[in-house]
Amino acid sequence: MWADLARVLRLWAPRRASLVGALLVSMGSALSGVALLALAGQGVAAGLAAGGIFGLAALVWVRPLVLLRPMLRWGERMASHAAAFRALADTRVWFFRRLAERMPGGIGLRGSGDLLSRVIGDVDALDRLYLGGILPAGAGLAVLVAVLALLMGEPWLMLLVGLPLALALVLPLVLAPAATRAAQRAADHRGGLRAAVADPLAGLEDTLAANAEPRAMERLRTADRELMHSQRSLVRRSAWAGAAGGFLAQLAVLAALAWGLAGGTATAGMVVLALFLSVAAAEALGLMPRAGAALASAAAGARRLFEAADTAPPVEEPAAPAPLPASNELVLQGVRFGWRQDAPVLDGLNLTLREGERVAILGPSGAGKSTLAALLTRLAAPEAGTIRLGGTDISQLPAAELRTRIVVLSQQARLFDDTIAANLRLAAPGAPDAALWRALVKAGIADLVRSLPEGLETRCGEGGARFSGGEARRFALARALLPPAGILILDEPTTGLDAAAERAFLATLATACEGRSLLLITHRLTGDEPLDRVWRLAGGRLLPATA
């Protein structure tokens, strides 16, 4: 667990200044509490010794501290939370980027709910490392050092008071590893609960149509029970740790009292000081053992994050990238690839797509057509053979640059819950409205957008729910047409269109793809497609369609 937590700290290195700054404020705040009570203690002790009006000098110093303390408290809260939130935001972006690089090959997680739990819940849990672990430990350490320094004149008293306080400070380090398994279970169950909510809600229509809501509810109840169970175990540990911390703090008070009683009146001044100091330390150190559970939760979150983030990316970026070639000619030679090692989907595939050529690849379901599109956009890499763009092996090209040349309209192209304009600009940020309209015209959906009161600013709804399947498909095509890519791959572009719409769509294809190479991936052809050549994908290879 310590290695995971250390890695989190390394991730937060760019925020070191604000994190350390807030830690110093927190230590200052804790020390001001000690100073306040130490001065009060001295005042009382001086009063006891003089037997009259006591501690006037102490009172002079106490007054500014009375003001300073709440101000430092306020500053500590503000600074520490701001620093922690910034560090968490960085972590979330880092994690999202790592996921995005690994998702195309299938990251092997339990689904979107679990993934969401990792991006939100597990990242949030990391704040306990700082707010629940480092910050109180820093403040506690400062207080302990101050107490020891102030009692140094009486070594035995220092030892008796300091020992239980030091124990309270180190207890979390002992308790945290033991709580890790419970924290891990709680984090996993939280992920399970989110999945149990998100999955049936995402497919609500199917859930209702299959009368499956009682089963979905049962799954939710089970996930809830499991989460409650693991959380209870974690809370139990935290409660025991809290009690242990309280006990150790009281022990320090008791030790000071016992030492005083044993020493008689000669030691009264130091005893009063020690008593006041133990009370001040109890605030900073008494709750310290509970930090063990906080550290365990942070470690569990970190482990789940790194587990997902460290999955091997399906495609490595080139160490020394080659420049984008001028030509858009695509040549595939002897390409072999399988999603599982023992099951090749493509095996010895050859294909040449010349500039401006329009080629169709036919094949039954599962033949590997979409797999080919994934290889061409470097969402996966061939096990053997080469794919060259303008003579350069695409493994030498950065994926992002390659995708400015090769654009795919995938089978599951998705509209996001945003405006039509934002959905289109996903492919070409900064594209002017005129370019959006040109793409909409080419995709044959401009008239519909013109008829909408809010035009380009109309929201699409989640998954494009605001539009029919065919309309959503045309918007996705417009998005694919927007960037000036030389090669367009259309994977089953007419899915969801009726026969008339399909014909109309294919009729627009020639204009839509003007000046670009086209690779049309489909189960069947209608005869309306503007094609130069047709291939059939069978047994992992391409054969002429007539063969």
Ligand SMILES: Nc1ncnc2c1ncn2[C@@H]1O[C@H](COP(=O)(O)OP(=O)(O)OP(=O)(O)O)[C@@H](O)[C@H]1O
């Ligand atoms: N990400 C993936 N992880 C594991 N296996 C995959 C993945 N994508 C595809 N496959 C498998 O690879 C094989 C080819 O799938 P692919 O989607 O390329 O076929 P397809 O020809 O496009 O089929 P369809 O026309 O039904 O879309 C199938 O057996 C499929 O189960």
